[in-house]
């Protein structure tokens with residue numbers, strides 16, 4: 303029987319980072335992945351459309367990773383293994399219905415000038431809000447990088463209290479609850495300033511009218527200015543290969559096409575896993591599962607191993623809106639229309655949107671089970687950053703649609719498409735993509751003529767690619783406040799340590815949630831390698847380092 307110190311279920315970014323950190327610390331680790339490629343949502347493909355085009359099938363943008371504690375710790379190793387990030391000074395823009403555009407740059411001066419162009423005074427408003435955010439950025443980013451349900455979470459709270467006082471802390475907490483609509487509306491005069499920010503809440507799994515979406519908008523605004531929009535040269539596969547290399551060079555294993563069927567528990571302690579063919583892989587120190595709560599508590603563990611309250615809460619765990627990807631291989635670079643065409647061509651992420659109200663309307667339609675009439679089109683242009691992704695002179699687009707109903711389709715808000723059987727058929731998938739591409743063609747003049755090949759990935763296809771994307775929810779569960787922060791995945795199991803000794807839960811469904819920041823994998827690796835309390839106290843004695 304193969305035996306390791308730690309066995310990871312799934313090979314997403316959190317598992318790979320956790321396994322790499324443990325491997326560097328001398329642990330023997332094994333990562334088990336049911337797919338035929340490692341990386342989970344990082345999936346780079348050279349045969350998705352046409353030869354010479356390198357597509358990120360799923361996740362594409364790495365600011366959360368390059369800004370993470372995991373990257374800071376692994377950077378030297380990743381550099382040696384050839385992971386090189388390329389970046390831009392113009393991370394994002396938005397194109398509105400009248401053809402005008404707005405941008406966010408990577409500098410304070412750039413953003414003050416840009417927001418002032420949109421409305422006099424909005425530049426000063428950007429500067430004020432940025433400075434106010436940065437004054438407590440350690441607390442804000444700390445909420446998103448600390449194990450909140452732990453002594454570390456408590457000490458973050460104490461630090462906030464010492465700095466801000468009772469009233470200040472109340473104000474700070476209130477500010478984290480504000481909606482994007484309320485925050486952008488009271489901060490900026492211009493609809494364009496509101497409209498360039500509002501679509502970003504979709505990337506946090508929220509909508510602009512939900513609690514905490516205003517706080518997340520502030521986090522993203524600051525992150526865009528501070529971090530730009532980095533991607534790994536050559537694609538996310540470079541990062542995945544490097545992390546796998548760290549594990550295997552240390553003697554660990556990353557096994558593909560290996561579906562974990564059961565987590566084995568003896569005397570209340572996780573002892574390993576059983577895979578599909580019946581083989582047991584034993585874990586002497588930890589089993590780390592990067593799966594949804596539904597799978598963990600509903601399938602991988604037996605009824606008697608899960609406290610009844612946890613099992614009930616896991617069965618109630620909600621999944622969020624569904625998503626769709628459209629990939630286009632282009633014969634030439636996209637030519638944007640309008641006065642800002644040149645700047646738009648340089649932006650890695652352009653939102654084509656009617657603005658704040660448009661995002662709100664499309665989210666609301668999706669929440670009500672409808673295909674939105676006028677979706678927010680996330681138009682990604684990776685070639686603007688990394689020319690190696692397409693043959694010379696050609697280009698590609700990574701298009702994302704984040705406002706689709708979770709579960710059964712109830713209709714089409716535009717009253718055009720047939721959703722009678724409530725399911726994503728191939729015809730419906732292509733028809734909806736036709737609507738999106740036609741709208742994008744209003745902003746990109748050569749889109750139709752330049753398109754060489756199109757591949758569309760529906761919510762159903764997404765779940766087939768990664769079983770953690772339940773119903774096409776790319777964020778591993780609704781990110782509404784009652785399932786986020788201290789409550790992620792659920793109040794009955796708020797941290798990564800579970801009720802089963804030696805079993806840890808990581809991944810997008812757990813705090814700090816989705817994205818490529820690898821937060822949960824990092825936190826668990828740190829918890830597992832933390833010296834015992836006595837050793838930590840001894841290390842603090844005079845004369846010891």
Ligand SMILES: Cc1cc2nc3c(=O)[nH]c(=O)nc-3n(C[C@H](O)[C@H](O)[C@H](O)COP(=O)(O)OP(=O)(O)OC[C@H]3O[C@@H](n4cnc5c(N)ncnc54)[C@H](O)[C@@H]3O)c2cc1C
Nearest residue numbers: 312314316336342343361362363562776809810816817818
């Ligand atoms: C289309 C799309 C676009 C996105 N874009 C971005 C982006 O640009 N930037 C960003 O920061 N984030 C993005 N995200 C979100 C981000 O990619 C995810 O939140 C993150 O990658 C999830 O990582 P994870 O560690 O939870 O594992 P996942 O990536 O979900 O991987 C989990 C792995 O576990 C495997 N698995 C599950 N159950 C088992 C089992 N029983 N046995 C064996 N293996 C199992 C699955 O096959 C999968 O490979 C995007 C996500 C999607 C889907």
